[in-house]
Amino acid sequence: MISLKGITLKRDGNVIINELDWQIEKGEHWVLFGLNGAGKTAILNLLNGYHFPTSGKAIVFGKEFGRVDIRESIRRKIGLVSSSLQERFYKTDSAFEIVLSGAFTSIGLYETPTDEMRQKAIDLLESLGSIDYANRQYSSLSQGERQRILIARALMNEPELLILDEPTNGLDFIAREHLLEVIEEIALKHSGPTLIYVTHHVDEILPVFQKTLLLKNGEVFSSGKTVEMISQSVLSAFFNVEVEVHWHNGRPLITKREKAIP
Numbered sequence: 104m105i106s107l108k109g110i111t112l113k114r115d116g117n118v119i120i121n122e123l124d125w126q127i128e129k130g131e132h133w134v135l136f137g138l139n140g141a142g143k144t145a146i147l148n149l150l151n152g153y154h155f156p157t158s159g160k161a162i163v164f165g166k167e168f169g170r171v172d173i174r175e176s177i178r179r180k181i182g183l184v185s186s187s188l189q190e191r192f193y194k195t196d197s198a199f200e201i202v203l204s205g206a207f208t209s210i211g212l213y214e215t216p217t218d219e220m221r222q223k224a225i226d227l228l229e230s231l232g233s234i235d236y237a238n239r240q241y242s243s244l245s246q247g248e249r250q251r252i253l254i255a256r257a258l259m260n261e262p263e264l265l266i267l268d269e270p271t272n273g274l275d276f277i278a279r280e281h282l283l284e285v286i287e288e289i290a291l292k293h294s295g296p297t298l299i300y301v302t303h304h305v306d307e308i309l310p311v312f313q314k315t316l317l318l319k320n321g322e323v324f325s326s327g328k329t330v331e332m333i334s335q336s337v338l339s340a341f342f343n344v345e346v347e348v349h350w351h352n353g354r355p356l357i358t359k360r361e362k363a364i365p
């Protein structure tokens with residue numbers, strides 16, 4: 104579905120992504136894990152066609168970047184949930200209008216939605232538990248409610264790939280767990296999209312994310328099965344700090360290992 108080989112991205116003379124290799128198969132849900140400044144956003148911008156690789160070969164949905172302009176066709180197949188989108192919406196738009204705008208991949212509604220689109224938006228709002236606040240102004244919603252609206256918006260086009268960029272930012276514990284339940288349901292849907300979950304929080308990695316790419320300083324530190332990546336030895340080397348990993352109900356927790364008392 105996606106094949107990135109030897110991708111390097113330079114911006115203003117700086118190497119932001121260096122020799123990145125990443126293969127994503129359909130139905131294989133991934134975590135993109137990296138600390139602040141690792142280059143996660145840069146990779147998402149690459150996948151969406153907002154940045155162009157300086158070198159390397161990128162094939163997205165069977166089409167190679169650079170051969171023809173494939174940005175438009177790519178963006179219709181990718182749903183993006185990112186807090187950077189929130190700042191771009193119009194303050195007066197209702198949650199329902201924002202979900203509908205997903206059908207046109209636009210910010211704001213410039214075209215008249217069909218009855219079919221309206222019904223789809225209602226169905227999605229219902230399935231995400233958001234119908235009660237569908238007519239409220241988006242700007243008046245809580246952060247957790249906004250994230251659900253963004254997910255509904257991203258699902259309007261039935262994307263092949265759904266990218267969730269740090270979706271739990273600003274959520275309290277309960278709202279976070281509720282959102283993770285929604286995400287798990289989407290991931291488990293047979294005909295649903297393939298997911299990329301971007302985070303720097305280990306404890307948000309759900310069992311449905313069976314693959315993890317660890318990104319450090321713009322390079323792949325390691326990638327593969329989540330259980331192998333989220334291990335004591337790999338993460339201690341990744342963080343450069345000794346950590347312990349504890350698994351509970353299929354979810355990992357990490358703590359810094361205390362120094363042994365001599």
Ligand SMILES: Nc1ncnc2c1ncn2[C@@H]1O[C@H](COP(=O)(O)OP(=O)(O)OP(=O)(O)O)[C@@H](O)[C@H]1O
Nearest residue numbers: 114115117119137138139140141142143144145146
């Ligand atoms: N136009 C640019 N010119 C130079 N450096 C840039 C440019 N854009 C991004 N960078 C740098 O590239 C690095 C990767 O940035 P990126 O935003 O992709 O990181 P990130 O992993 O998404 O971080 P965060 O978790 O903090 O959002 C950072 O060090 C950033 O300062």
